[in-house]
Every structure is written in structure tokens, then in C-alpha cells.
Amino acid sequence: MTMPKRDTYTPDSLLTVAVQVFNERGYDGTSMEHLSKAAGISKSSIYHHVRGKEELLRRAIARALDHLFAILDEPEAVHGRAVDRLEHVTRRTAEVLMAELPYVTLLLRVHGNTDTERWALARRREFDQQVAALLKQAAAEGDLRADVDVRLATRLLFGMINSIVEWYRPERGTLAAREEVADAVAKMAFAGLRV
Amino acid sequence: MTMPKRDTYTPDSLLTVAVQVFNERGYDGTSMEHLSKAAGISKSSIYHHVRGKEELLRRAIARALDHLFAILDEPEAVHGRAVDRLEHVTRRTAEVLMAELPYVTLLLRVHGNTDTERWALARRREFDQQVAALLKQAAAEGDLRADVDVRLATRLLFGMINSIVEWYRPERGTLAAREEVADAVAKMAFAGLRV
DNA sequence: AGGGTAACCGAACGATCGGTCGGGACAAGA
DNA sequence: TCTTGTCCCGACCGATCGTTCGGTTACCCT
Numbered sequence: 001m002t003m004p005k006r007d008t009y010t011p012d013s014l015l016t017v018a019v020q021v022f023n024e025r026g027y028d029g030t031s032m033e034h035l036s037k038a039a040g041i042s043k044s045s046i047y048h049h050v051r052g053k054e055e056l057l058r059r060a061i062a063r064a065l066d067h068l069f070a071i072l073d074e075p076e077a078v079h080g081r082a083v084d085r086l087e088h089v090t091r092r093t094a095e096v097l098m099a100e101l102p103y104v105t106l107l108l109r110v111h112g113n114t115d116t117e118r119w120a121l122a123r124r125r126e127f128d129q130q131v132a133a134l135l136k137q138a139a140a141e142g143d144l145r146a147d148v149d150v151r152l153a154t155r156l157l158f159g160m161i162n163s164i165v166e167w168y169r170p171e172r173g174t175l176a177a178r179e180e181v182a183d184a185v186a187k188m189a190f191a192g193l194r195v
Numbered sequence: 196m197t198m199p200k201r202d203t204y205t206p207d208s209l210l211t212v213a214v215q216v217f218n219e220r221g222y223d224g225t226s227m228e229h230l231s232k233a234a235g236i237s238k239s240s241i242y243h244h245v246r247g248k249e250e251l252l253r254r255a256i257a258r259a260l261d262h263l264f265a266i267l268d269e270p271e272a273v274h275g276r277a278v279d280r281l282e283h284v285t286r287r288t289a290e291v292l293m294a295e296l297p298y299v300t301l302l303l304r305v306h307g308n309t310d311t312e313r314w315a316l317a318r319r320r321e322f323d324q325q326v327a328a329l330l331k332q333a334a335a336e337g338d339l340r341a342d343v344d345v346r347l348a349t350r351l352l353f354g355m356i357n358s359i360v361e362w363y364r365p366e367r368g369t370l371a372a373r374e375e376v377a378d379a380v381a382k383m384a385f386a387g388l389r390v
Numbered sequence: 391a392g393g394g395t396a397a398c399c400g401a402a403c404g405a406t407c408g409g410t411c412g413g414g415a416c417a418a419g420a
Numbered sequence: 421t422c423t424t425g426t427c428c429c430g431a432c433c434g435a436t437c438g439t440t441c442g443g444t445t446a447c448c449c450t
């Protein structure tokens with residue numbers, strides 16, 4: 001059996017700290033000095049656990065992407081009417097975004113300056129396109145309003161969902177709060193605010 | 196009369212270049228070397244026109260904020276039923292965001308690492324709160340659905356609008372395209388996607 | 391007891407950061 | 421022609437960047 005208790009860092013536990021700092025200061029705005037202060041170990045010790053700054057970013061982004069793509073394989077995202085599958089994916093994406101908040105936040109703020117960042121952007125585009133296909137099908141089945149362009153609607157939908165990272169903070173009773181937010185997103189996106 | 200033609204830089208024309216690079220690489224990811232290459236003048240020449248990197252950021256952000264706050268003073272945002280004023284502000288914010296895209300983009304990506312950035316965040320919060328008040332009033336007048344929290348709805352609304360900076364590119368016949376997007380935002384936010 | 395190794399450290403690396411400095415080219419006004 | 425001011429330059433500054441290196445603990449296994 002592997003022991004659950006650790007008073008030293010593992011690559012993963014170090015990642016937890018790093019991702020938090022990245023989100024506070026921005027990836028480019030964070031130095032290894034900042035990370036060492038936050039982690040409570042020296043700058044050089046960080047390199048004992050990971051190859052460098054960019055590996056921390058890569059690990060974080062990979063984790064976010066894994067969780068997001070897993071949504072598309074869930075039964076409710078595969079079977080049923082397209083508009084219902086779309087609503088499920090919408091709700092689940094919002095939930096995953098809140099559950100994996102700091103990791104997804106990093107993913108969403110990538111600029112494309114390095115190879116790692118460009119890879120992140122490409123994978124994100126893949127995910128978006130799969131959801132866009134779902135939207136297109138729902139429109140073809142006549143379940144979405146016809147006076148809004150499908151690509152435009154996709155972008156606005158993702159915009160609304162992704163914006164959660166800008167303000168959501170997982171302080172309180174997490175699960176109920178997450179469901180309330182995901183519910184609000186689904187209501188607003190599919191039924192609108194107006195009575 | 197001042198001459199309109201210039202083959203040398205002014206603080207404003209330099210800002211145009213700088214803001215573009217900031218948006219491509221991120222503010223922290225942009226060096227003065229990057230700016231000098233993009234502007235076609237030496238690094239030190241930039242300091243002839245502006246005090247430094249942070250002044251460029253401050254100028255850009257100030258311009259974005261000026262345009263945004265001007266919306267709240269428009270007649271249609273002051274008179275009439277709250278829900279209609281809210282829809283006007285929604286539409287106009289989307290339009291301003293597209294018309295002043297690179298400047299607003301910078302504003303929306305600020306982290307709060309410096310005094311300038313913290314000032315930007317504070318002003319942005321002011322704007323958000325004024326719109327939130329409008330939403331609250333519309334809800335009190337019974338024009339918004341009661342099963343979604345007002346603060347939550349405000350955030351999702353802004354999230355949808357602000358996300359435009361992530362994909363909108365002002366290539367084609369700008370005005371008509373902008374109105375189509377602003378229209379889609381208003382429709383989705385107030386009436387929803389579902390038929 | 392002793393050998394191995396995981397976890398850490400301080401010091402220093404070359405590169406690059408934002409910014410400064412003194413001066414050159416050039417046009418306008420006297 | 422001489423001065424003045426705008427616009428720009430290359431060279432350089434101290435500071436900080438991400439990273440490397442040699443070495444010191446302290447604990448595990450035999």
C-alpha cells in the first residue's frame with residue numbers, strides 16, 4: 001500500500017500550489033521565486049519534482065482537458081435528442097469547470113506563446129467543435145431558434161459557461177452551489193432571462 | 196490647423212501598435228523589445244513618446260473604460276422601464292466591445308499585479324455594479340424570471356457579452372456584423388436559445 | 391554500521407527584463 | 421549660417437528571469 005500522508009512535496013501537490021499562484025498573478029506574471037515562496041521551499045528544490053515552469057503549466061492544462069473531454073463520453077451526451085444532449089453537456093461543462101476551477105482557468109487564459117500553449121489551444125478548439133456539432137444537429141432537428149447563427153450561438157454559450165472562472169469561488173457547500181450555478185446557466189441559455 | 200498626416204509616431208499611434216501586441220502575447224508576455232520590433236523603431240525611441248510600458252497599459256484601459264461608462268449616460272439607458280434600459284445597455288456594451296475591441300480586451304484580462312491594474316479592476320467593478328442595479332430593478336418590476344439569482348444572472352450576462360473578445364475579429368463590413376452579434380446576445384440573454 | 395537515495399539548499403549561470411544615457415540626423419525658424 | 425527642438429539610435433544599466441550545480445541533510449534498507 002502507498003501511504004496517503006506526505007510532509008514532502010510530490011509533483012501533484014506542488015502543482016496544486018503552482019496552479020493557484022498562476023491564477024492569481026497570471027502564468028507569465030509568475031516567477032519561480034513566487035512559486036518557491038508560496039510552496040515554502042527553495043527555488044532550486046522545485047526542479048527536484050518537475051522539469052520546470054512549463055511542465056507545471058502542461059500538467060495543469062492536461063488535467064483540465066481530460067475532465068472536459070470525459071463529458072462527451074457520458075451516456076447522456078451520447079444518447080437522446082440533440083438538444084437534450086446539448087443541455088447535458090452545458091450543465092456538466094459548467095460543473096466540471098467549477099470542480100476543476102484553477103486548472104480550467106489556466107486552460108482558458110492561454111495565449112499561444114509556446115508550444116505547450118499552442119497545443120492547449122488546439123485541444124480546446126477540438127472540444128468546442130464537438131459541442132458546435134451538437135448545436136448544429138439540435139438546430140437541424142428544429143429545437144433551436146432559427147434566427148441566430150449556430151456558430152455564433154456556440155460561441156456565446158461557451159462564453160457564458162467559461163466566464164464562470166472569472167468569479168466563482170468554491171468556498172461554501174460546494175456541490176449544491178455548483179448545481180445552482182449550472183442550473184442558472186442552462187435556464188438562461190435555453191429559456192432566457194425575460195419572463 | 197493640425198496636419199492629419201504623420202510619418203512619425205505619436206503617443207496614440209504608438210498605442211495602437213502596442214495594444215495589438217499586448218493582445219497577441221499578453222501584457223506580461225510582451226517585452227519592450229517585442230514592441231520595438233512591431234513598431235519598427237528602436238526600444239529606446241519608445242520612451243520618447245511614452246513614459247514606459249505601464250503607461251501604454253494605462254492609456255489603453257482608460258480609453259476602454261471611457262467608452263463603457265458613456266453607455267450608462269445614453270438617454271435609452273436612463274429613461275424607460277428597467278428591463279428595456281437593461282437590454283439597451285446589453286446591446287450597446289456588446290457594440291462598444293466590438294468597436295473598441297483591442298482596448299476592452301486588455302481591460303478584461305487585467306490581473307491586479309500593479310497599481311494600474313488594480314485601478315482598472317476597481318473601475319470595472321463600478322461598471323458591473325451599476326448594471327447589476329439595473330438588473331435588480333428589472334427583477335423588482337417583475338420583468339425577469341424569479342428563479343435565478345440577480346447577482347448570478349448579472350455575472351452570466353457579462354460573461355456572455357465579454358466573451359466576444361475571445362473570438363470576434365473586425366474584418367468585414369463592420370457595422371452590420373456588429374449589430375448581428377449584439378442582436379444575438381440580446382436574444383439569447385432575454386429569450387433563450389430554445390424554441 | 392554503512393550505503394543509497396529522496397528532498398532540500400545557497401550560490402551562481404547566461405539571458406533577458408524595463409529603462410537610461412549621450413548623441414546624431416534633420417527640418418524649421420531666425 | 422546658426423540655433424533649437426523633434427525624433428530616433430546604439431550602448432549600456434541594475435534587476436530579475438528560468439535554470440543548473442555542488443553539496444548537505446535525514447531517513448530507509450540491509
